[in-house]
Amino acid sequence: MTLPYNFSPGPAMLPPEVIAQIRADLPEWHWHGVGQGASIMEVSHRSKAFEALIAEAEAGLRELLVIPANYKVIFMQGGAWGQFAAVPMNLLRADETAHYLVSGGWSKSASIEAAKFGRVEVVASSEASGYTRAPAKNEWISTYGTNTHLSPDSMGVSASSYTYICSNETVYGNEIHTLPTGLASPLVVDASSHFLSRPMDVSACGLIYAGAQKNIGPAGVTIVIVRDDLLDRAPKNIPSVFHYKHMAANGSLFNTPPVFSIYATALTLKWIKAQGGLAEMERRAIARSSQLYDAIDSSKLFKAPVAIEDRSRMNIVFDTGNPDTDAAFVKFCDVRGLMSLKGHRVRGGMRASIYNAMPQAGVEALVAAMREFEASR
Ligand SMILES: Cc1ncc(COP(=O)(O)O)c(C=O)c1O
CATH class of the missing domain: 3.40.640.10 (Type I PLP-dependent aspartate aminotransferase-like (Major domain))
Incomplete structure (x- = not known):
């Protein structure tokens, strides 16, 4: 079974190895x-x-x-x-x-x-x-x-x-x-x-x-x-x-x-x-967030509003400036197995939460969806 990539802000994605261990321990710890x-x-x-x-x-x-x-x-x-x-x-x-x-x-x-x-x-x-x-x-x-x-x-x-x-x-x-x-x-x-x-x-x-x-x-x-x-x-x-x-x-x-x-x-x-401790978690967080911010910054449709020096590596907030287009993009992602990208209810837009358990492949899939969506407009 292939699960979607889960961009939920929390409760959020856990490492598959942790889920597998929990499953093994469920009948008897x-x-x-x-x-x-x-x-x-x-x-x-x-x-x-x-x-x-x-x-x-x-x-x-x-x-x-x-x-x-x-x-x-x-x-x-x-x-x-x-x-x-x-x-x-x-x-x-x-x-x-x-x-x-x-x-x-x-x-x-x-x-x-x-x-x-x-x-x-x-x-x-x-x-x-x-x-x-x-x-x-x-x-x-x-x-x-x-x-x-x-x-x-x-x-x-x-x-x-x-x-x-x-x-x-x-x-x-x-x-x-x-x-x-x-x-x-x-x-x-x-x-x-x-x-x-x-x-x-x-x-x-x-x-x-x-x-x-x-x-x-x-x-x-x-x-x-x-x-x-x-x-x-x-x-x-x-x-x-x-x-x-x-x-x-x-x-x-x-x-x-x-x-x-x-x-x-x-x-x-x-x-x-x-996995290599916190230095490795940081290296991965920088790699994931840079890839996503680069894709947003080089797009004509998507914008990241947060000042570059204060941008979160974990919660990447972005939008198109049009709530209908945002909603269409969230739906577009959903059917492609990229879930929970809707921004918080007080802010709207999109938010990709990319915590430790999110693989680079999840970000790559999101970036590909952004490009495809933009090209289709
Ligand atoms: C930074 C931060 N502080 C506090 C909270 C509130 O957490 P809780 O719902 O566990 O009380 C959240 C929830 O998302 C959060 O992200």
């Missing part, structure tokens, strides 16, 4: 060759095998991302939206401000959610551009006092709890390729839609989180990587399942975790390592 008497969906999260699996998943992630020893890895539930709330619940103190960089709908939503818990300031936003770029560092203006960058000596009336960015805005297709440094407060990064598509300097961040359902596994688990010294900021009265220190102290097994999602994520981590 084998942990390092030892049958567990039940499928992975039926084993206890307190079983020795699952405890070993979650430990192995954490070790695999630590190795891939070179996570320093003073960071905890937590497997949580509630998705990235859960983290929109968990971050301020844990880190935002009553007498402080959380600073948000808004480069798309997800960071905007995160800032609005955080404002339910405390004082929030948007340091810069590229909304006026239609999020066709991420705000440049020199636009990060504090509304307090002098117009200076958000650096330690330029802070306003209240101290900063953290500075928040979304490093890849899935809907609008912009990516922050270089993490900001020299900030007044720990950097918090929503890396959901490009997590493990490139090496990342964990030590430059206070906290990184990512929902699994794009690059690393099925929906259900959210990975949080948090620096030790931030764990003590949380007040006592926040829900246990969102309390980083509590969850970390319990090895992510305080309550029933999303067993299947963690299992599948563990398989994907092994797959990434076997």
Whole structure:
């Protein structure tokens, strides 16, 4: 059976090798060759095998991302939206401000959610551009006092709890390729839609989180990587399942975790390592995205609106400028086995999500369809 190429933004395509392993394990899960008497969906999260699996998943992630020893890895539930709330619940103190960089709908939503818990300031936003770029560092203006960058000596009336960015805005297709440094407060990064598509300097961040359902596994688990010294900021009265220190102290097994999602994520981590790790994921991401952007830029029909330096390698947003032509192209692709290319409902147009599991051949097929469609008009 030949499946279509799946350009879905998430839940998204998983490597065929991972799907094959899941299929093999479905009747009975084998942990390092030892049958567990039940499928992975039926084993206890307190079983020795699952405890070993979650430990192995954490070790695999630590190795891939070179996570320093003073960071905890937590497997949580509630998705990235859960983290929109968990971050301020844990880190935002009553007498402080959380600073948000808004480069798309997800960071905007995160800032609005955080404002339910405390004082929030948007340091810069590229909304006026239609999020066709991420705000440049020199636009990060504090509304307090002098117009200076958000650096330690330029802070306003209240101290900063953290500075928040979304490093890849899935809907609008912009990516922050270089993490900001020299900030007044720990950097918090929503890396959901490009997590493990490139090496990342964990030590430059206070906290990184990512929902699994794009690059690393099925929906259900959210990975949080948090620096030790931030764990003590949380007040006592926040829900246990969102309390980083509590969850970390319990090895992510305080309550029933999303067993299947963690299992599948563990398989994907092994797959990434076997493929050559994050350097290889990055090489492939550059190859895929360059081919697609080159095809768009050399076309007379299709346009990519995002500024070249901020273009996402994962979510390639493009359109023709005419909603009817966009719809016709999406349909044209659909019948050719190129699925889920419709842009997000708030933006329209097209979006090709080309995460780690997308082979170059998928992009080649899409480029061929673009040329054929354009020639037919
Ligand atoms: C960058 C980013 N952040 C947050 C979210 C929200 O994720 P969830 O639906 O898992 O809460 C998404 C969803 O696509 C996303 O792409």
